[in-house]
Each structure stands twice: as structure tokens, then as C-alpha cells.
Amino acid sequence: MRCLRVGPMSSHLVVDFTKCTGCRICELACTAKKENRFQPSLARLKIVRYDDLGIDLPNVCGPCETAPCVDVCPVYAIRRNPITKMTFLDEDKCILCKSCVGACVNGIILLDNFLMRIIKCDHCGGDPECAKACPTGAITYSEVSVAPSIDRHGKISSYLREIQRSAQESSGVE
Ligand code: SF4
Ligand code: SF4
Ligand code: SF4
Numbered sequence: 001m002r003c004l005r006v007g008p009m010s011s012h013l014v015v016d017f018t019k020c021t022g023c024r025i026c027e028l029a030c031t032a033k034k035e036n037r038f039q040p041s042l043a044r045l046k047i048v049r050y051d052d053l054g055i056d057l058p059n060v061c062g063p064c065e066t067a068p069c070v071d072v073c074p075v076y077a078i079r080r081n082p083i084t085k086m087t088f089l090d091e092d093k094c095i096l097c098k099s100c101v102g103a104c105v106n107g108i109i110l111l112d113n114f115l116m117r118i119i120k121c122d123h124c125g126g127d128p129e130c131a132k133a134c135p136t137g138a139i140t141y142s143e144v145s146v147a148p149s150i151d152r153h154g155k156i157s158s159y160l161r162e163i164q165r166s167a168q169e170s171s172g173v174e
Contacts, residue, residue, distance in 0.1 A: 010084055011143045013045075013060040013121075013128060019138035022049055022056030029133035033124065044121035045130055045139075046108050053163050058139055059106040060130070061121035062086055068103035069120075078120070089120045 027043035035042050046059045063085035069078045070087055077093035078100055080086070096116060100109045110119040123141070124130075131141040 011123075011126065011141050012063050012084070012086070013123065013131060014140050014142050015058045015060055016138050016140075017055070017057045019136045020047070020056045020058050021136055021138075022047060023135065025133050025135060026058065026130035026139055029129045033129040034119075042110070042112065042119060044108060044110075044119060046106075050160075053160065053167075055160075055163065059108050060139065061106065061108055061123070064105065068105060069100040069109055072099040072103040074099065077118075086123060087120075088122055089118060091117065094118050 027040040028038045030043040031039045048057045070080050077090050128141045131139045
């Protein structure tokens with residue numbers, strides 16, 4: 001039986017997108033741990049590159065204020081820890097309807113077409129490999145209040161707006 005080390009009750013993957021260099025070591029580390037090989041397409045997190053802005057944004061699992069993956073699952077295969085807000089997948093219950101894949105706001109729940117299974121981050125049972133491998137501290141695993149993490153998308157939007165504003169100012173566009 002697989003034994004998972006359980007982290008602090010309210011720890012989450014915390015992203016500081018301003019520190020991300022786009023090296024994608026985190027994706028490699030994730031699949032090395034979970035799949036025993038380097039295959040970023042199976043990573044449980046995604047680095048999204050915005051070529052026009054020259055930035056990379058790490059997309060990780062949770063915490064979500066409302067968890068669409070939990071809400072859409074017709075067989076309760078994805079459930080949620082009411083304290084940590086972390087969602088987890090019970091593979092034995094999954095019927096591969098793919099509803100959660102489309103529902104995930106971060107786009108990091110995947111269908112593995114080869115092995116026909118749903119792939120989802122489990123925070124490595126409280127010992128996240130991606131956070132350990134990130135060389136810049138762009139992903140950390142910390143005990144934080146839920147609110148700052150929930151606001152991640154809001155912060156990303158503000159960051160993108162700030163970059164666009166700076167670009168316009170430097171090009172003389174009002
Ligand atoms: S390892 Fe860290 S710096 Fe590199 S892509 Fe991932 S989050 Fe960004
Ligand atoms: S694919 Fe599985 S886990 Fe996802 S919503 Fe369907 S039954 Fe639930
Ligand atoms: S916490 Fe683990 S499973 Fe989740 S993205 Fe990081 S390395 Fe992958």
C-alpha cells in the first residue's frame with residue numbers, strides 16, 4: 001500500500017508568478033515522481049507561456065473557492081477536504097466521463113488517452129516535488145490563509161494589466 005506523508009493541514013501550492021523563468025523543471029519533476037519518466041504532457045501542473053508579454057505563469061491545483069471539478073463529478077470521485085480545501089481523486093470511483101477535465105479552471109486535470117485514466121495533482125501527499133524542484137521559489141508549499149491563494153487569478157490579471165500598461169507607456173501609446 002502506498003504511504004503518503006501528510007503535510008500541514010492548511011498548506012497549499014503557492015505561486016509567485018513574478019519569479020517564474022519558464023524553465024519547466026517543475027513539470028519534469030512532477031512526471032519524474034508520478035510517472036517515473038520525463039513527460040511534461042502528463043504533468044499535474046502547467047506552465048503557460050504568454051509569448052506576447054514574455055512571461056510564464058504556473059498553473060497549479062487549488063485552492064479554489066468553489067471547486068468545479070467536485071461539483072460536476074456525477075459519481076463523487078472527486079471530493080474535497082473541508083479544512084484544507086484540497087480536492088482529491090478516488091480513481092476507483094471514476095467512470096471517465098471527463099466532466100472534471102473541462103470544468104477545471106486551471107486546466108490541469110487531464111485525461112490520459114493511453115492508459116485511460118484521469119490525471120490530477122494530489123499535492124504529492126504533502127511533499128510536493130514541483131515546489132522542491134523549482135529553482136527560483138516561484139512555487140512553494142506553505143501554510144497560508146486561503147484568501148491570498150484564491151485571489152491568484154485576480155493577481156495574475158492585475159499583473160498582466162500592469163505589464164500591458166508599462167508596454168504602452170514605453171511605446172508612447174495612451
Ligand atoms: S520550476 Fe519554477 S521557475 Fe521553472 S517553470 Fe516551474 S515554476 Fe517556473
Ligand atoms: S472523469 Fe471521473 S473524476 Fe472526472 S468528473 Fe468524470 S467520474 Fe468524476
Ligand atoms: S504537487 Fe506533486 S502532483 Fe501536484 S503538480 Fe506538484 S509534483 Fe505534480
